Amino acid sequence: MVGIITYGAYIPxxxxxxxxxxxxxxxxxxxxxxxxxxxxxSVPDYDENAATFSVEAARSALLRRPVDPAEIKAVYVGSxxxxxxxxxxxxxxxxxxxxxxxxxxxxxxxxCKAGTAAIQTAMGLVSSGMMKYALAIGSDTAxxxxxxxxxxxxxxxxxxxxxxxDDPIAVINDTCSYSTDTPDFWRREGETYPxxxxxxSGDPGYFKHVFGAAKMMLEICGTKPSDYxxxxxxxxxxxxxxxxxxxxxxxxxQIKAGLLVPYLGNTYSGAVPLGLSAILDVxxxxxxxxxxxxxxxxxxxxxxxxxxxxxxxxxxRSRAPSAQQMLAQKKYVDYAVxxxxxxxxRM
Amino acid sequence: MxxxxxxxxxxxxxxxxxxxxxxxxxxxxxxxxxxPHCRRDGKIVPCKxxxxxxxxxxxxxxxxxxQYFDLKPYVLAIIELEEGTRVTxxxxxxxxxxxxxxxxxxxxxxLDCDGPDGVIxxxxxxxxxx
Ligand SMILES: [Zn+2]
Numbered sequence: 001m002v003g004i005i006t007y008g009a010y011i012p013x014x015x016x017x018x019x020x021x022x023x024x025x026x027x028x029x030x031x032x033x034x035x036x037x038x039x040x041x042s043v044p045d046y047d048e049n050a051a052t053f054s055v056e057a058a059r060s061a062l063l064r065r066p067v068d069p070a071e072i073k074a075v076y077v078g079s080x081x082x083x084x085x086x087x088x089x090x091x092x093x094x095x096x097x098x099x100x101x102x103x104x105x106x107x108x109x110x111x112c113k114a115g116t117a118a119i120q121t122a123m124g125l126v127s128s129g130m131m132k133y134a135l136a137i138g139s140d141t142a143x144x145x146x147x148x149x150x151x152x153x154x155x156x157x158x159x160x161x162x163x164x165x166d167d168p169i170a171v172i173n174d175t176c177s178y179s180t181d182t183p184d185f186w187r188r189e190g191e192t193y194p195x196x197x198x199x200x201s202g203d204p205g206y207f208k209h210v211f212g213a214a215k216m217m218l219e220i221c222g223t224k225p226s227d228y229x230x231x232x233x234x235x236x237x238x239x240x241x242x243x244x245x246x247x248x249x250x251x252x253x254q255i256k257a258g259l260l261v262p263y264l265g266n267t268y269s270g271a272v273p274l275g276l277s278a279i280l281d282v283x284x285x286x287x288x289x290x291x292x293x294x295x296x297x298x299x300x301x302x303x304x305x306x307x308x309x310x311x312x313x314x315x316x317r318s319r320a321p322s323a324q325q326m327l328a329q330k331k332y333v334d335y336a337v338x339x340x341x342x343x344x345x346r347m
Numbered sequence: 348m349x350x351x352x353x354x355x356x357x358x359x360x361x362x363x364x365x366x367x368x369x370x371x372x373x374x375x376x377x378x379x380x381x382x383p384h385c386r387r388d389g390k391i392v393p394c395k396x397x398x399x400x401x402x403x404x405x406x407x408x409x410x411x412x413x414q415y416f417d418l419k420p421y422v423l424a425i426i427e428l429e430e431g432t433r434v435t436x437x438x439x440x441x442x443x444x445x446x447x448x449x450x451x452x453x454x455x456x457x458l459d460c461d462g463p464d465g466v467i468x469x470x471x472x473x474x475x476x477x
Contacts, residue, residue: 045439046417047456051469055455083467092469096361096455340417 002127003168003308005067006315008060009159009277010053010139011264011326014043016338018152024335025147032152037238041155041265043333043341044141050079050158051089053139053270055096057160060320061135062097065169067162069098073131075105076121078114078138078269079158080187080194082107093137111185112234113295114138115159115269120175120301122163133164140268145193146344153237155265159273169311170280170289172303174220178212179299186297196296202240205298210234210244213300214292218248221304225249229287232258232275234294236266250290257282263327269295276305278323283307348461353468358393360470363453365432367394376432398453399476400428407442414459426451426473437472444475452476 017040022029033039044053054077062069075090082089090105108114108121115138122134139158144150163172184205187194197205210233218224225231231250233241238261245255258275267274272293279289284307291303311317321329339345356377358364365376369390373382376396382389405424408415415421422438422445438445439454451473458470 045456047439047458047472049457049467051467052455052457055469059455092361095357096469098362 001168001171002123002163002165003171003305004280005133005162005164005166005168006061006065007159007161007277007280008057008062008064008320009157009274009323009326010056010060011157011274011323012042012044012048012053013326013329013331014045014333014341015040015330016043016333016335020335021152035239036153037242037262038153038265039262041153042157042267043338044156046341048141048156049083050077050081050139050141051083051092053141053156053158054079054089054093054137054160057137057139057158058093058097058135061160061162063319064317065162065315067133070102072097072099072133072135072162073103074122074125074134075099075103076108076118076134076136078108078110078116078118078136079140080109080111080114080268081141081143082109085189093135099135110299111295111297112236112266112268112271113293113299113301115273116291116293116301116303119161119163119303120177122161123172123175126163126165132166133162136161136163138269138271138273140270142266142268143193143342146339148193150194150196153261153266155267156270157264157267157274158270159277161273167310167314168308169315170283170305170307172305174217175301175303176213176216176220177299177301178209178216180209182296182298184296184298201296205296206234206236206240206294207244209298209300210292210294211248213302214244214248214290217290217292217302217304223304225254225290227288228254228290230257230279230283231255231290232272232279233292234300235259235261235271235275238262244292260323260327274323280307280311281317281322281324283311285309285311348468350466353466360458360468361455363396363398363428363471365394365396366391374430374432376428376434394430396428396430396432398428398471400426400451400473402438402445402447402449402451403427403433404447405438405445424473439472439474450476
């Protein structure tokens with residue numbers, strides 16, 4: 001059965017508090033923090049970007065479970081902050097893990113769901129017998145214009161999943177998607193920061209697509225929310241996934257392990273992959289995981305996953321840091337240093 | 348740096364691939380094609396270093412060239428790799444935190460860029476391994 005052979009995650013060590021961003025823009029921090037349920041967000045180092053996160057996450061995956069990199073025949077990186085407009089991130093990752101040159105590679109873009117789209121592609125290539133292993137990564141260093149609502153949550157990080165079918169630590173039982181042309185969030189070529197439809201992004205965007213994919217997934221699998229140990233939803237803030245979970249019938253206990261956004265921020269293409277990695281950090285054989293991503297523009301991918309015995313003896317999770325360990329290892333920066341880190345100061 | 352030179356050096360920059368003399372066991376980084384001890388009798392093969400090592404000595408750079416302006420102050424160190432050769436590299440840490448003997452491990456970072464429209468040079472830096 002196709003599934004996750006190993007996984008790795010990366011969260012940069014710098015953080016900025018939401019109240020610090022609010023202070024600079026004269027906004028009411030209690031109101032913003034209360035409205036979003038986000039208290040701080042990750043900030044990349046000067047020399048980090050979506051490609052370096054991807055490499056670190058992929059290397060962690062291979063530390064946890066050594067596989068011959070030459071057997072990885074596909075690398076897909078989903079991001080909306082690929083360092084180049086033209087030149088693939090995926091080959092940099094392939095080179096850095098020793099998978100080149102006999103492999104296919106491409107960069108994916110679909111707002112915040114490019115990483116889960118990469119997992120689906122990898123599943124197809126492995127299930128069809130075209131290859132033994134395919135690597136799928138979701139990674140971003142998200143941009144929000146200074147003072148814009150997005151700036152309070154736009155964060156950085158990523159996670160990698162090696163997909164294969166020999167002794168997966170978690171079987172992906174099924175996947176489905178729900179996609180429409182919905183202009184809730186966009187960035188035109190050559191523009192530095194994205195724009196969004198404000199309140200419009202909630203109902204016709206996030207909720208319509210998350211519910212569309214999630215309900216379809218439950219129907220296909222013949223399951224109900226209580227059949228799952230864990231659930232993870234796209235988390236642009238803490239309120240949306242909590243509301244989606246509640247309306248679908250999932251409990252706060254089911255989404256707790258995968259809800260990283262309050263102290264991480266929105267890592268865009270990295271969000272659901274990082275949430276899933278945090279669940280795999282603590283999962284036990286037999287645990288069932290429900291996953292639904294969301295990417296503006298718009299679409300959702302849902303997955304039904306069952307953790308296997310292989311998570312105990314085919315992988316050494318302690319060989320790479322867990323998401324919670326990386327979240328705990330942090331250094332706060334003020335807005336001026338943050339602006340310098342993010343290249344917001346032009347000289 | 349020219350695009351061609353960066354491209355040629357990708358294996359050593361990304362993955363710390365140096366060389367080893369199979370005749371006497373000496374390891375080299377950056378890679379050498381001739382063993383200085385064995386000369387013509389040396390058999391040189393590629394050798395991938397683990398990336399683990401310790402700081403032999405360091406300096407804190409406060410006055411940086413343009414390409415490292417954003418990083419200053421930063422730590423530049425000579426690191427002895429566990430396989431026995433030495434490399435000069437950035438160590439990612441607060442200048443006050445570095446010390447001689449500090450265990451380090453390799454990480455993947457942007458080394459520098461050829462301006463805003465040029466090639467991004469990725470490669471290896473080091474960070475604390477404790
Ligand atoms: Zn020799």
